Amino acid sequence: MIIVENLHKSFGEDHILKGISTSFEKGKTSLVIGQSGSGKTVFIKCLLGLITPEEGTIDFDGKIYSQLNSNEKRELRQEIGMVFQGSALFDSMTVEGNVMFPLNMFTQQSQSEKEDRVNFVLKRVNLVDAHHKYPAELSGGMQKRVAIARAIVMNPKYLFCDEPNSGLDPKTAILIDNLIQEITKEYDIITVINSHDMNSVMEIGEKIVFLQHGEKAWEGTKEDIFKTDNEAVTSFVYSSELFKKVRQMYLEERT
Amino acid sequence: MLFPPIQGELCYFYATTIIPLMTYLSAIGSYSIMVKEVFKKPTKWPIMKSLIFKEIDELIFNSLGIIVFISLFIGGVVTIQTALNLENPLIPVSLIGFATRQSVVLEFAPTFTSIIMAGKVGSYITSSIGTMRVTEQIDALEVMGVNSLNYLVFPKIIAMLLYPFAIAIAMYMGILGGWMAGVWGNFTSSADFIEGLQMDFDPYHVTYSFIKTLVFAFVIATVPSYHGYFMKGGALDVGKASTTSFVWTSVVIIILNFILTQLLLG
Numbered sequence: 108m109i110i111v112e113n114l115h116k117s118f119g120e121d122h123i124l125k126g127i128s129t130s131f132e133k134g135k136t137s138l139v140i141g142q143s144g145s146g147k148t149v150f151i152k153c154l155l156g157l158i159t160p161e162e163g164t165i166d167f168d169g170k171i172y173s174q175l176n177s178n179e180k181r182e183l184r185q186e187i188g189m190v191f192q193g194s195a196l197f198d199s200m201t202v203e204g205n206v207m208f209p210l211n212m213f214t215q216q217s218q219s220e221k222e223d224r225v226n227f228v229l230k231r232v233n234l235v236d237a238h239h240k241y242p243a244e245l246s247g248g249m250q251k252r253v254a255i256a257r258a259i260v261m262n263p264k265y266l267f268c269d270e271p272n273s274g275l276d277p278k279t280a281i282l283i284d285n286l287i288q289e290i291t292k293e294y295d296i297i298t299v300i301n302s303h304d305m306n307s308v309m310e311i312g313e314k315i316v317f318l319q320h321g322e323k324a325w326e327g328t329k330e331d332i333f334k335t336d337n338e339a340v341t342s343f344v345y346s347s348e349l350f351k352k353v354r355q356m357y358l359e360e361r362t
Numbered sequence: 363m364l365f366p367p368i369q370g371e372l373c374y375f376y377a378t379t380i381i382p383l384m385t386y387l388s389a390i391g392s393y394s395i396m397v398k399e400v401f402k403k404p405t406k407w408p409i410m411k412s413l414i415f416k417e418i419d420e421l422i423f424n425s426l427g428i429i430v431f432i433s434l435f436i437g438g439v440v441t442i443q444t445a446l447n448l449e450n451p452l453i454p455v456s457l458i459g460f461a462t463r464q465s466v467v468l469e470f471a472p473t474f475t476s477i478i479m480a481g482k483v484g485s486y487i488t489s490s491i492g493t494m495r496v497t498e499q500i501d502a503l504e505v506m507g508v509n510s511l512n513y514l515v516f517p518k519i520i521a522m523l524l525y526p527f528a529i530a531i532a533m534y535m536g537i538l539g540g541w542m543a544g545v546w547g548n549f550t551s552s553a554d555f556i557e558g559l560q561m562d563f564d565p566y567h568v569t570y571s572f573i574k575t576l577v578f579a580f581v582i583a584t585v586p587s588y589h590g591y592f593m594k595g596g597a598l599d600v601g602k603a604s605t606t607s608f609v610w611t612s613v614v615i616i617i618l619n620f621i622l623t624q625l626l627l628g
């Protein structure tokens with residue numbers, strides 16, 4: 108379990124995170140949602156230790172991040188997979204090189220074992236014929252999928268994804284969502300996903316944390332999100348006509 | 363608050379002197395911390411080895427062309443200028459070779475070439491590391507548990523250990539350029555020039571040059587890395603960081619050149 112308590116972060120005068128507390132469980136896909144600029148990326152980077160919060164604790168299964176020394180931090184990080192919002196692929200390496208990179212760095216596997224593993228994860232993200240391309244030669248969606256492959260290649264215990272399916276067509280987006288959920292169940296890992304895509308929320312939102320202006324305005328499951336009266340949530344989630352109708356139908360069905 | 367509110371002339375003094383001074387001091391501080399971090403938690407040797415070879419290729423071999431070109435011409439110019447200023451018949455013509463040797467070995471090869479390399483190699487280092495910073499590739503390395511400073515900067519420092527060889531080539535080429543300009547331009551005979559080259563030769567001058575070169579090599583590898591690694595912003599800022607990095611690398615080289623000359627020759 109990851110337990111976050113009272114997380115504060117400011118950039119200069121801008122108070123971005125204003126005391127966020129929540130928790131993320133094993134074997135569940137947790138979604139952090141909120142408007143653009145609400146602090147989702149800053150939040151996830153605080154969890155990863157890429158941004159140091161001014162206040163608050165982050166507890167990874169009993170390890171308090173801020174109390175670890177730099178070696179312990181690096182050990183913990185080897186159990187973390189991260190998909191950045193902008194993919195962050197190494198542009199001097201091919202797709203294969205990118206995905207194999209963590210294996211090269213941290214395992215003693217033989218070349219053929221590594222290749223097998225890379226082929227396996229690339230297949231899972233539905234990328235089979237791009238092994239020798241460079242990131243600059245891929246479409247945005249393909250880059251995202253390589254980034255996901257790289258994040259899961261080491262079988263992480265914790266998986267963080269910053270908008271893994273933004274910029275993907277609806278079909279691939281759902282495929283990616285389902286893949287992330289499958290992996291979460293299969294390896295019983297803790298998965299935290301930043302998103303503002305309502306399809307993802309409905310598809311895989313086993314726990315949803317709603318951020319607004321740097322505060323946690325609401326949390327619950329995808330079932331709760333239909334029932335809630337919380338105005339901030341409804342105005343965000345049901346801003347599109349389609350979802351307004353879906354909600355109406357859902358509520359009518361229940362009565 | 364770091365600086366208490368003050369008014370009047372004191373305020374001006376603060377704004378123009380104290381604050382910039384503090385900024386420089388803190389930059390020097392974080393540079394030192396960076397250098398220390400570079401040598402911690404080393405990357406696995408097989409990976410590091412290939413990184414080092416890549417950097418040797420990029421930083422050293424790819425620079426040899428420009429180093430040879432510049433040295434030949436600078437050597438030539440030094441020779442011609444010395445020859446043109448030699449009007450007094452009491453001064454032997456062999457002074458031309460002597461002056462060429464001294465200026466090429468002591469200053470032009472190590473210092474002048476290093477300033478050029480601060481531009482060529484330095485801007486490559488800053489922009490490549492800076493691009494990795496703004497596209498979050500450095501964050502990606504860190505999240506995996508890689509010591510990104512060791513991974514990115516250490517191979518550059520090791521590759522630059524070969525820099526003195528490049529400077530040795532610069533010395534030969536400078537003197538060769540001087541010989542070509544002097545002899546082919548009819549300023550001196552080959553025999554006079556070579557006699558001048560051998561006149562009062564002090565091997566310590568070469569040692570001094572190579573000590574300087576090694577220090578400059580470390581500066582050229584680390585100062586641009588610092589500017590790339592700690593930059594903020596987007597693609598535009600990568601360009602700006604490269605410019606700033608060139609300015610600072612040159613300034614550091616020039617100051618260290620002065621200090622080292624005092625220490626080693628003074």
Ligand SMILES: Nc1ncnc2c1ncn2[C@@H]1O[C@H](COP(=O)(O)OP(=O)(O)OP(=O)(O)O)[C@@H](O)[C@H]1O
Nearest residue numbers: 118123141142143144145146147148149150192303
């Ligand atoms: N390094 C930084 N320096 C200063 N301000 C920052 C920095 N990073 C983020 N911010 C600010 O923090 C706020 C939240 O940004 P963040 O990237 O977390 O938004 P987000 O919720 O991820 O948005 P999006 O959905 O568009 O990705 C923004 O107002 C942004 O300007």
Ligand SMILES: [Mg+2]
Nearest residue numbers: 147148192269
């Ligand atoms: Mg974001």
